[in-house]
Amino acid sequence: MDGTGQGGAHRIVIVGGGAGGLELATRLGNRYRKGNRASVTLVERGRTHVWKPLLHAVAAGSLDRAQHELNYLAQAHWHHFTYRFGEMTGLDRAAREIELGAMLDDEGREITPASRLGYDTLIMAVGSVTNDFGTPGAAAHAIPLETLDQASRFNRRLVNACLRANAQPEPVRPGQLHVAIIGAGATGTELAAELHRTVRAVVAYGLDRIEPERDIRIMLVEAAPRILPALPERISDATAVLLAEMGVEVHAGTRVAEVRPDGVVLADGSLLPAELTVWAAGVKGADFLRDLGGLETNRINQLNVLPTLQTTRDPTIFALGDCACCPRAGSDQPIPPRAQAAHQQANHMFAQIDRLLAGKKLEPFIYRDFGSLVSLGKYSTVGSLMGFLVGRSMFIEGYFARLMYRSLYKMHQTALHGSAPTVWRTLAGLVSQRAEPSVKLH
Numbered sequence: 001m002d003g004t005g006q007g008g009a010h011r012i013v014i015v016g017g018g019a020g021g022l023e024l025a026t027r028l029g030n031r032y033r034k035g036n037r038a039s040v041t042l043v044e045r046g047r048t049h050v051w052k053p054l055l056h057a058v059a060a061g062s063l064d065r066a067q068h069e070l071n072y073l074a075q076a077h078w079h080h081f082t083y084r085f086g087e088m089t090g091l092d093r094a095a096r097e098i099e100l101g102a103m104l105d106d107e108g109r110e111i112t113p114a115s116r117l118g119y120d121t122l123i124m125a126v127g128s129v130t131n132d133f134g135t136p137g138a139a140a141h142a143i144p145l146e147t148l149d150q151a152s153r154f155n156r157r158l159v160n161a162c163l164r165a166n167a168q169p170e171p172v173r174p175g176q177l178h179v180a181i182i183g184a185g186a187t188g189t190e191l192a193a194e195l196h197r198t199v200r201a202v203v204a205y206g207l208d209r210i211e212p213e214r215d216i217r218i219m220l221v222e223a224a225p226r227i228l229p230a231l232p233e234r235i236s237d238a239t240a241v242l243l244a245e246m247g248v249e250v251h252a253g254t255r256v257a258e259v260r261p262d263g264v265v266l267a268d269g270s271l272l273p274a275e276l277t278v279w280a281a282g283v284k285g286a287d288f289l290r291d292l293g294g295l296e297t298n299r300i301n302q303l304n305v306l307p308t309l310q311t312t313r314d315p316t317i318f319a320l321g322d323c324a325c326c327p328r329a330g331s332d333q334p335i336p337p338r339a340q341a342a343h344q345q346a347n348h349m350f351a352q353i354d355r356l357l358a359g360k361k362l363e364p365f366i367y368r369d370f371g372s373l374v375s376l377g378k379y380s381t382v383g384s385l386m387g388f389l390v391g392r393s394m395f396i397e398g399y400f401a402r403l404m405y406r407s408l409y410k411m412h413q414t415a416l417h418g419s420a421p422t423v424w425r426t427l428a429g430l431v432s433q434r435a436e437p438s439v440k441l442h
Contacts, residue, residue, distance in 0.1 A: 010038040010357055013098065013119035015088050017044035017072055019051060020321040020342035021125030023415040027350045029081030037357060040081040043088060043100065043117065044072055050148050051412050052127070053339050056187050058151035059278070060194035061158065061202070065148060070416065085112055088126070091293035093314055098122065121316055121356065123349065124303060126289070128322035128337060131282035131300065137259035138182075142279035145187060154278065158195075159202060161275050165215070166207040172215040175273025180264045182256055183281030184222035185230060189239060191278060192220045196246045219249045219272055221264065223281070226252050230336065256281075283337055285323050298325045307364035308352070309345060320345035328367055335367045343411065344368065 012028060014021050025042040032038040048069040050058065057063035076083035090099035097116045105111055130144035143154045158179070165172045179195055181188045200212045210216070220227065220243070227243075227250060228236040243250055251272075258265040263273040285301030296304040296312045302325035304312045309326065311317045320326075321342035326335045335341050348365045355362055 009035055011118060011120045012038050012040045012123070012353065013043060013117060013121070014041070014123045014125055015043045015098065016124065016126035016321070016323070017042055017046065017049055018125060018127040018321060018342065019339055019412055020346040021123070022049055022070075022072075022075070023343065023412070024123065024125070024320075024346040024349055025081045026075065026079045026416050027346075028353060029076070029079040031350070031353075033080035035080075038353070041084055041117065042072065042076065042081055043084045043086055043098070045085070045087040045103070046147070047072060047085070048148065049075075051339070051409055053186075054409070055145045055148065055151040056191040057194055058148065059145055059154040059158075059191060060198045061155045062194050062198050065152060069148070075416065084117065086115070089114075089288065091122075091295075092116070093293045093317075096120065096122075096316065119316075121353075122318070124289075124311075124317065124319040124323055125321050125342075125346075126286055126323045128283035128302075129286050130279055131284040132279055133282060135256055135259060138256075138279055141259045141261050142182065142277040144279050145191070154276065157276055158199065162199070162202050162207055162210065166209045172210060175217075175263060176275050177210065177215045178217040178219065178263070178272070178274040178276075180219045180221060180272050180274035180277045182221050182259075182264065182277065182279045184220050184224075184227035184250070184252065185280060186228065188220060188222075188278070188280035189227055189243070191280065192218050192243060192248045193246065196248055213247075217249060218247075219251065219264075219274065221251045221254050221256060221266075221272070223255045224252065283322060289323060308362040309349060309365055310362070318349065320349060326365065326367075329364075339408065339412075340369075341367060343415070346415075 009032075014025050014028075017025070021042065021044075025040055028038070028040045032040060048071050050065060050068050050070070054063055054068060058065050072083045072085075084100070086100035086103055088098050089101040091097075092099065095116075095118075097118050100112075100115045100117060102114045103111045129146055132138035132142070132144075143150060143157075145151050145154070161177060165176055177199070179199075181192050181195075184192075195218050199216050199218075203210045203212055203216075222229070226233070226236045227240055240250060251266075255267040256264055257267045257269075259277055259279075260271075263271050264277060265271055283300075285297065285303065287301060289295075289301045289303060290297055292303075293314075295314060295317065298304055302323055303319040305319050305324045305326050306312060307327055307329070309318045309320055309324065311319055322337040324345075326345075328335045344367060345365060348363075352362050
């Protein structure tokens with residue numbers, strides 16, 4: 001066992017370096033930088049972090065991952081916490097230790113051995129994974145957008161498909177440059193809009209044998225009666241109009257029966273030919289959570305937590321973000337898996353750690369819904385902001401909505417870097433955009 005802390009300091013272990021986990025580790029590291037009251041360790045299987053709501057832009061090629069990646073090891077050094085490269089595989093609640101599996105490189109050589117890490121307070125922030133609902137062929141032939149590597153892999157396949165079609169002697173085959181996106185939630189809808197622009201931008205860089213209006217087809221498939229089913233109907237309707245104007249093909253109220261290498265088979269037996277398929281239809285907790293030390297989970301593997309974010313069967317273990325099923329005051333539905341929820345829960349946990357160390361009663365988490373925004377790239381942004389002063393939501397779209405959408409990301413960057421560095425990063429990004437292609441071409 002390791003991780004006993006410095007001089008008997010309270011050992012805080014955070015598993016998962018997504019938006020909530022990394023923000024919390026950064027703030028706690030700064031708070032307890034001397035290490036005499038608490039030590040902070042972040043366990044994460046990735047090497048770098050990109051804000052998850054940006055993954056669709058990485059996949060479409062409209063965002064260069066190198067400009068937005070954050071290295072965990074460097075962040076830990078700058079903000080006084082410990083980064084452990086590893087993947088949690090088990091939990092020993094009696095010994096208060098987590099089990100980490102061995103990490104291997106691309107050649108199968110061991111980087112770090114299997115180990116155990118002790119904790120006094122454990123905070124699970126491992127996010128969610130794609131839920132394909134057991135659809136035949138989905139795991140083999142559809143690309144999820146859970147990680148940065150998956151988003152980059154999709155983008156490479158997209159560019160390669162365009163290069164292949166342009167170089168072949170025969171004309172572009174029907175379906176050869178079609179993309180099927182399963183799931184018209186925020187991720188799927190935003191990806192469809194981004195792809196409509198970026199695929200045409202790739203073709204404009206000299207792929208003159210491809211005719212976008214004839215050869216390229218973006219298809220959005222949703223089982224619910226409308227796109228963006230979790231958001232207000234007015235947002236859904238406005239977004240549907242914008243997608244129709246772009247030429248994105250929407251199939252609402254349509255279930256997928258099978259995913260094949262050459263396309264998507266619908267419940268009625270018809271085939272949507274597609275070279276590439278993205279699965280963005282649902283989320284669930286990672287499978288290992290289901291049998292994690294006897295902790296209670298719901299039907300989609302999320303850890304059940306109390307209003308204090310403590311797991312229902314162990315007060316020393318907390319969960320936040322998409323991996324937690326947290327009750328919502330005044331509603332029979334849990335807090336939704338949104339980036340704003342993870343951000344708010346990280347802020348709440350930061351404030352509660354001092355109370356925990358002082359032996360004080362913990363306060364319940366109260367979720368504040370600030371509305372929903374959907375970015376359609378450079379075409380538009382639509383959404384609603386909660387007007388707490390007037391007691392109802394306010395529909396917004398266009399440039400103002402786009403500014404509000406970008407502000408969500410700036411809040412995340414500020415939590416990780418501070419205000420001044422975020423301003424400088426923004427200015428540097430604006431300068432670099434002028435000297436680079438508008439889409440990623442490799």
